[in-house]
């Protein structure tokens with residue numbers, strides 16, 4: 001199998017590593033500004049697929065299929081984002097006789113619509129958030145639902161997901177304007193204006209279950225991840241296991257996730273996203289039909305290489321792991337390191353990385369997509385790398401993450417590293433007391449300037465560097481390529497301990 005990786009950055013590097021360990025040659029694809037990106041350097045071959053904008057490169061199905069054919073790749077791994085959950089792309093691979101390293105296009109389609117997936121999950125006996133399972137045909141149907149269910153409710157786009165195209169409605173007087181708003185947003189975001197309504201689950205946690213299936217109908221779960229800490233629907237810290245899930249609840253969540261995946265004949269790696277209320281009732285929210293950003297926390301705790309499993313499953317092999325053999329071990333935490341300045345409201349900070357020191361040592365894993373001397377382009381997601389720490393307990397994993405963050409150095413651009421140091425010190429985070437509003441509540445209380453060098457420090461550093469450079473020019477240079485009697489005598493003295 002020769003694998004083309006239809007992605008960039010750390011996830012492309014991650015997939016290339018798994019391929020190399022299994023002995024499969026790899027092909028990287030790259031846009032113009034990505035010519036010298038890390039994934040291009042690591043792959044066995046690389047092929048250009050177009051200019052900077054993703055629409056003209058990483059999202060071009062025709063160019064990626066063409067690149068696979070030109071380089072003789074017979075399989076494509078989509079990573080996450082870009083074309084990973086695009087059923088049309090999975091079909092284009094199938095039509096071209098190329099193995100898509102992911103689920104079937106039918107599974108992607110079934111889970112791509114919120115209303116269709118809710119219908120299928122309900123039919124399979126998977127708990128969904130109480131509410132409608134069909135898109136409404138008129139405002140009156142929303143008003144009827146609100147009347148019978150009571151406020152607050154959420155209006156969501158049928159074609160939505162990941163926080164786009166949804167609105168909380170707390171009172172009747174806001175209902176019509178919210179309905180119109182979500183309908184028009186859905187039309188412009190997804191080209192599909194259909195919407196439906198759900199009961200609002202207050203103070204939820206976002207808990208998701210990792211599943212893995214083969215093409216022979218075998219499915220296992222690998223427990224849950226705690227993904228509640230988000231900012232603007234972007235996850236910032238993820239953990240495995242969730243500090244609020246015990247073994248009994250894990251078993252129920254896992255059984256639910258396997259049932260959900262089986263209902264759409266799922267194979268490959270996938271994730272069932274759930275909302276969980278403070279009463280620990282959980283509801284299916286949506287399924288991500290791809291490998292996820294935060295998959296390493298599951299890998300470290302469950303001892304399974306999810307990317308290698310995806311590669312084996314794509315070749316038609318049966319899963320070799322059975323549910324009874326799987327057990328969680330310890331605790332893992334992931335911080336997503338972004339080229340953003342947390343002290344300036346997370347403004348993008350692209351540019352040249354002048355110096356990079358990645359943390360190392362016991363239990364530390366870097367999923368890194370950059371290097372010193374690399375220029376972070378403005379065109380793509382600003383995630384540079386993921387720092388993942390594993391230890392025996394949650395407290396030890398937090399201490400290890402704090403230690404690793406102090407070793408982490410990135411010069412030239414701003415990153416979210418200081419923000420994570422503050423989170424790791426936060427008492428509520430340490431006590432695992434948080435819901436989806438946590439990040440917005442703590443942000444104003446954080447001192448993110450602390451790690452930044454003041455103007456005075458920078459001036460002092462420049463003066464010190466200038467003095468050092470001058471002293472270097474004044475140093476007596478001993479010729480080291482000539483042998484001399486003096487030099488021999490000096491060495492002999494030194495060896496006799498006379499100096």
Ligand code: MV4
Nearest residue numbers: 129154161162163198199200201204206230436
């Ligand atoms: C909800 C909800 C409360 N009740 N649905 C946000 C992302 C999208 N996948 C679904 N989301 C939510 N749906 C009901 N019926 C609260 C959220 C939500 C949220 C969920 C998970 C993680 C962070 C969140 C932040 C705000 C809102």
